[in-house]
Structure formats: structure tokens, C-alpha cells
């Protein structure tokens with residue numbers, strides 16, 4: 001039988017045609033396509049401004065730089081996040097402050113969605129003697145209550161960034177992620193809900209902040225430097241602050257603009273797949289299935305299952321069992337404070353909720369190209385594992 005990969009990306013025929021068109025146009029780096037994609041993405045998420053960049057990691061670093069905090073500032077993040085976020089904090093010259101995942105029983109169903117709670121954010125901020133900024137993660141497509149978490153960290157929203165790498169299609173209450181905090185960072189990495197050959201975006205309501213990002217993403221050169229080789233463009237530019245090389249190309253933007261049109265279809269398919277998994281796995285017992293958020297709309301970027309002791313097989317053994325039978329999985333995430341690179345920022349007693357969750361979670365394949373038959377096969381293999389593990 002064909003193996004089932006953890007992810008498989010759909011690049012639509014229209015996106016491929018748009019890519020060809022740009023490649024043949026004589027202008028392939030940041031230009032009109034990127035400007036158009038910025039406008040369309042800002043409108044899509046309900047933000048005033050959008051700056052397209054090379055990745056979400058770059059987006060977070062750029063936003064931290066644009067906040068102009070003193071070097072060595074304390075930036076709070078969940079420990080259960082991607083290493084790129086922590087690297088961005090360090091690269092911007094700051095110090096990560098790791099918050100634990102919610103305690104069981106914390107507000108609403110926040111613990112079920114593997115995110116920080118107001119209580120764990122407050123605990124982390126207190127431990128650090130206060131924090132200067134925070135990156136809020138919408139984990140797996142679940143909405144985080146950005147405003148409540150900002151209050152818990154004792155930060156104004158102007159010092160809060162959102163990591164919406166998983167949050168394309170997520171809403172907090174009835175507000176689409178992208179227009180709530182100072183700036184929201186999106187990822188168009190190929191596994192994400194809007195897949196592209198890499199890319200990222202920042203949305204913000206602050207025109208001056210967007211202008212700063214526009215310069216910082218291209219070496220710090222003044223904002224219209226992208227068109228300095230075009231008739232009518234100016235060769236003259238200035239650098240007010242040193243920036244990064246993190247611009248999006250028009251090839252990427254043309255693909256993204258076309259891919260965007262398929263978001264409703266892809267979201268509907270993700271919802272169906274999640275429903276199918278739920279129905280087939282619910283009866284097995286021993287598994288904690290992902291719960292929809294009570295705080296808004298979950299975009300189902302990931303389908304994260306918790307393998308409880310009652311399942312009879314440990315998480316690592318289940319991953320190996322699935323792998324031997326042609327089903328690839330992943331784990332989101334290894335707690336950052338346990339990584340050697342960030343050990344200096346680990347709290348002395350560790351972060352027990354995140355460590356306990358990490359030992360038990362596994363992400364099953366979930367992407368629009370996944371077929372019903374493939375979901376059924378994944379569930380059948382999980383069922384075999386349950387039987388092999390001694391289902392009573």
C-alpha cells in the first residue's frame with residue numbers, strides 16, 4: 001500500500017500558470033505582485049496593512065526589531081512552540097521567557113488546546129520580574145484569547161505580537177486573526193493552511209509600523225527601494241536602521257494570490273477530515289481527541305491526539321507502529337526550554353505541564369489532499385495499535 005505522508009502540498013494549476021507568467025515578465029523579485037498580495041491579504045484578514053516577507057520566522061524577528069525595545073528585553077512565549085520563534089527572539093537581541101501550557105482546569109478549554117493560560121502567563125511574567133513583550137501562539141489553528149493574555153502579562157496590545165503560523169482561518173470570538181494585536185505574523189510554509197514555496201506576512205493596524213517593516217525587510221533601505229531599477233523609480237535611497245534580507249519575491253506572491261482563492265475549499269476539507277477522524281477514533285478509548293476551541297473558530301491546522309496511559313501503548317511506540325505500517329506523523333512541539341540551545345532560559349523546576357503533554361501528543365496527517373480512504377487507514381492502524389496495546 002502507498003505510504004501516507006505527514007503532509008502533501010497542493011499547488012493549483014492557476015498558481016503554476018501565475019508563476020510562469022511572472023517568470024516570463026522580466027521582473028521576478030518584490031514588485032507589483034507582492035504589493036497586490038499585501039492588499040489582498042490585509043483585506044482577507046481585516047487588517048489595515050500587510051507586509052509580505054520571506055517567512056514567519058523573519059516576520060517575528062522583524063516585528064521585534066520594529067518594536068525598538070532595549071537590547072536584552074524579556075519576550076514571553078509559550079515553551080510549546082517552534083524553535084524559529086525562539087531563534088527570532090534571540091536574533092532580535094532579546095531574551096525568551098518561557099510560559100508553561102495551561103494547568104488542567106484553567107479557564108474554558110484552554111488546556112485541551114495545548115496553549116498557555118492567563119494563569120501560566122502571569123506565572124511566567126512574575127518569575128521574570130515582568131516582561132517587555134509577548135508572542136502569542138494560536139496553536140494548531142486554535143484561537144488564543146489575545147486580549148486576556150495581554151492583560152495577564154501586564155502588557156498593552158502594542159507590545160503583543162501574534163504567531164499565526166497555524167492561525168490562517170482562525171477567529172478569536174468573531175474577529176479573524178490578523179487584526180487584533182500590534183502585529184500578526186503568518187507563515188506560508190508548504191505545510192501550512194495557505195501553502196506556498198515559503199513565505200510569510202505581517203498584518204498590522206499601525207501605518208508607521210508597516211512602513212518600518214517595509215524598510216527592515218529589505219536591508220533597511222527606504223520604503224520604495226524595491227522599484228529603483230524601474231523607469232520612474234529612484235536610484236537614491238537611504239538606510240535609517242540596519243535591516244534584514246527578508247523580502248518576498250513576485251514569483252512567490254503570484255503563487256500565493258492564486259492559492260488564496262482556494263482557502264474556503266481547503267478549510268471545508270480540513271473540517272471534514274477532522275470530523276471523520278473524530279468519528280472513527282472516538283470509540284477506541286485511551287485517546288484525547290482535539291477539542292474545538294470555545295474562544296472562536298479553530299482552523300484545524302493540525303490534528304493533535306493525546307495518547308493516554310489507558311491506550312496501552314506509549315506515544316513513541318504508537319509513532320513507530322504507525323511508521324512501520326506506512327503512516328507518517330509528527331509531534332508539535334518539543335518544549336523549547338528543554339533544547340540545549342535555550343537551556344540558559346529554562347526555569348529551574350522546568351515547565352511540568354508542557355513536559356507532560358509533550359510525552360503524550362502525536363499529530364496525525366491532516367491536509368486537503370488527504371483522502372477519506374487514507375483517514376480510514378490511519379484510524380484502522382491506530383485501532384490495531386490499541387488492540388496490540390491490550391484494549392480491555
Ligand SMILES: Cc1ncc(COP(=O)(O)O)c(C=O)c1O
Nearest residue numbers: 055056057082084165187188189
Ligand atoms: C508555530 C510556528 N511558528 C513559526 C513558524 C515559522 O514559520 P516559517 O517556516 O514560515 O518561518 C512555524 C513553522 O513551522 C510554526 O509552526
